[in-house]
Amino acid sequence: MQDKNSLDMSGLGELLDDSTANKITAGLVVFFLVFLGINTLDLVSNNDKVRIILDGDLEWTISFEEEIVTLSDSVIIGDGDTGIVNFMIEESLLTEGYYIGGFSIQLTYGETSGIPADPIDSVFATLVQNELVAKWDDENNTKSGSSTDGSAIDLYLRAYDGYDGSDKNMTGYNEIQVLEPWVVAGQGLGQLSLEVSVETNALPFTSDNEEEINITVSITTFKPTAIN
Ligand SMILES: [Ca+2]
Structure with a gap:
């Protein structure tokens, strides 16, 4: 009789070992970099407006x-x-x-x-x-x-x-x-x-x-x- 836990463990182990996990991780990293990049660009483009509002120099x-x-x-x-x-x-x-x-x-x-x-x-x-x-x-x-x-x-x-x-x-x-x-x-x-x-x-x-x-x-x- 096969152990149910060992089956699950082997499945998890397969996932972790598999390059799929790395792909997911890499995907997330890319996603966050893009997300960060977009926000940084946004901040830069809005910088003047933000600065004007913060400094109150309209x-x-x-x-x-x-x-x-x-x-x-x-x-x-x-x-x-x-x-x-x-x-x-x-x-x-x-x-x-x-x-x-x-x-x-x-x-x-x-x-x-x-x-x-x-x-x-x-x-x-x-x-x-x-x-x-x-x-x-x-x-x-x-x-x-x-x-x-x-x-x-x-x-x-x-x-x-x-x-x-x-x-x-x-x-x-x-x-x-x-x-x-x-x-x-x-x-x-x-x-x-x-x-x-x-x-x-x-x-x-x-x-x-x-x-x-x-x-x-x-x-x-x-x-x-x-x-x-
Ligand atoms: Ca007089």
Whole structure:
């Protein structure tokens, strides 16, 4: 009677000894080499893309759509007096998706005494630094000005860090990341406060003791868009 185990063993031994086993092994090795090769090629061809994604250096252009929101007021200030004119800058002034870039403030006046040949008065204006969220120390600011000839006084206050309206080149992973510096909420909000003084100039024996000042605040608002 033949041993069943020895039969199986001989069969296994045959398989192992046989070149078939070597062929299978060689086949597997070739398969893995090809597999590895394909993946290596794939990695090499994708290397640039992979590197760009990992380094986050996709190039983006941020452009800005602007909307100007205008507020105005007028104030009558006596000779030698200083008045305060306030403008509340609230989120409700803004179109959804817009941020405040900065404030251009213009003060204008004429001679309102009604006295013929009454010389024009002098006006002085200063932006009062307060809790309003702005770049108070920005080099582009003009926080005070004066006029002695009736010409307009132009002031400027930057609200948003780095915003000047021109396109910006950014690098980053995606749109959300590159837009991040341009969607900071709360910039420019608060009370915009102006100190305005008047010194009248009058003809002898006439009374010119006040002047009316018109103030226009143009708020530059912007909506950023990223394109790559
Ligand atoms: Ca005058």
